[in-house]
Amino acid sequence: MAISRTFDQNQGRISGVDELDAEIIRLLQTDARQSNRELARALGVAPSTCLERVRALTRRGVIRGYHAEIDHAALNRSVQAMVSVQVRPLSRAVIESFKDSVSRLPQVLSVFVLAGGDDFLLHVAVQDLDHLHGFLLDQLSQRREIAGFRTSVIFQRVQNSVISRLPDPA
Amino acid sequence: MAISRTFDQNQGRISGVDELDAEIIRLLQTDARQSNRELARALGVAPSTCLERVRALTRRGVIRGYHAEIDHAALNRSVQAMVSVQVRPLSRAVIESFKDSVSRLPQVLSVFVLAGGDDFLLHVAVQDLDHLHGFLLDQLSQRREIAGFRTSVIFQRVQNSVISRLPDPA
DNA sequence: ACTGAAAATCTACGCTC
DNA sequence: GAGCGTAGATTTTCAGT
Numbered sequence: 369m370a371i372s373r374t375f376d377q378n379q380g381r382i383s384g385v386d387e388l389d390a391e392i393i394r395l396l397q398t399d400a401r402q403s404n405r406e407l408a409r410a411l412g413v414a415p416s417t418c419l420e421r422v423r424a425l426t427r428r429g430v431i432r433g434y435h436a437e438i439d440h441a442a443l444n445r446s447v448q449a450m451v452s453v454q455v456r457p458l459s460r461a462v463i464e465s466f467k468d469s470v471s472r473l474p475q476v477l478s479v480f481v482l483a484g485g486d487d488f489l490l491h492v493a494v495q496d497l498d499h500l501h502g503f504l505l506d507q508l509s510q511r512r513e514i515a516g517f518r519t520s521v522i523f524q525r526v527q528n529s530v531i532s533r534l535p536d537p538a
Numbered sequence: 539m540a541i542s543r544t545f546d547q548n549q550g551r552i553s554g555v556d557e558l559d560a561e562i563i564r565l566l567q568t569d570a571r572q573s574n575r576e577l578a579r580a581l582g583v584a585p586s587t588c589l590e591r592v593r594a595l596t597r598r599g600v601i602r603g604y605h606a607e608i609d610h611a612a613l614n615r616s617v618q619a620m621v622s623v624q625v626r627p628l629s630r631a632v633i634e635s636f637k638d639s640v641s642r643l644p645q646v647l648s649v650f651v652l653a654g655g656d657d658f659l660l661h662v663a664v665q666d667l668d669h670l671h672g673f674l675l676d677q678l679s680q681r682r683e684i685a686g687f688r689t690s691v692i693f694q695r696v697q698n699s700v701i702s703r704l705p706d707p708a
Numbered sequence: 709a710c711t712g713a714a715a716a717t718c719t720a721c722g723c724t725c
Numbered sequence: 726g727a728g729c730g731t732a733g734a735t736t737t738t739c740a741g742t
Binding site: 398399442475495520521527 | 598613688
């Protein structure tokens with residue numbers, strides 16, 4: 369079905385996401401907890417139609433989940449930072465093991481594996497500057513595989529809460 | 539009410555988030571679309587209790603929203619990169635205007651305002667490497683206020699989907 | 709993709725502790 | 726004030742078309 373959808377039903381789009389799907393995706397990124405009924409009304413279709421669309425999107429892996437966004441201060445995380453890290457030797461084994469172990473640290477929100485000058489970028493969120501310092505000293509400085517790291521405190525973040533579909537590369 | 543909660547009812551926590559709240563937060567980060575009934579059952583409380591807790595958390599701003607997580611490939615965004623940017627002069631006016639205008643670009647997922655060597659970090663997601671190149675040339679290179687930028691392609695990202703509460707700084 | 713009806717859920721309110 | 730149970734309103738879900 370996902371294959372046959374590629375050509376029909378899709379206002380000229382190559383991927384299996386038509387305009388109705390795109391609108392569902394947009395609305396659920398904005399508010400994942402609105403009822404299927406509200407969703408259907410906003411789209412101008414019957415609730416059963418909407419439900420089936422959402423289920424199909426989930427089945428196809430387009431919708432990967434629904435997550436509550438929580439105020440960081442309430443989680444005792446008022447200070448955020450980006451830490452760029454170089455590791456040595458730059459082998460698959462070292463990269464995998466470093467990635468796995470730092471991604472399990474509670475202070476770490478995200479680990480990015482990068483191409484270029486730095487090998488990793490860690491997005492961390494901690495209680496305060498003291499704990500940031502402590503994290504760097506206790507969790508990073510001691511690792512033998514780290515050749516160097518550089519920390520930038522984050523003053524502010526602007527996030528695009530709704531990610532739109534970009535035009536096809538063609 | 540939020541103030542009186544500070545001392546009673548909070549197993550020694552300073553913030554107004556007790557253990558039940560913390561568990562609600564954890565469960566809603568994992569799956570924001572589960573029914574209030576499921577939530578209540580997982581917590582071992584009545585649905586009406588659970589509903590009131592969730593509403594209170596929302597009212598207090600602890601829960602900021604609910605968002606669907608969408609597969610980037612389905613949005614035509616197979617290539618991600620981090621772009622660190624320096625701007626000059628480093629004035630409030632330049633920072634604010636740069637931040638506002640780049641955060642509106644559809645390719646930009648997040649803008650971080652940083653302390654330290656770099657002034658901004660842009661998290662971008664585009665169709666392919668050609669479009670990344672195009673974005674850099676068309677949207678960044680032309681800006682007068684940019685003193686320099688450096689791009690790192692993201693090979694991989696590991697994200698902590700549930701952010702836990704850290705111990706109080708005290 | 710819609711309609712309709714049964715099952716499940718939501719949620720306001722009065723109650724107890 | 727926090728949590729609970731109930732009941733009426735709403736929503737979900739799935740035939741059948």
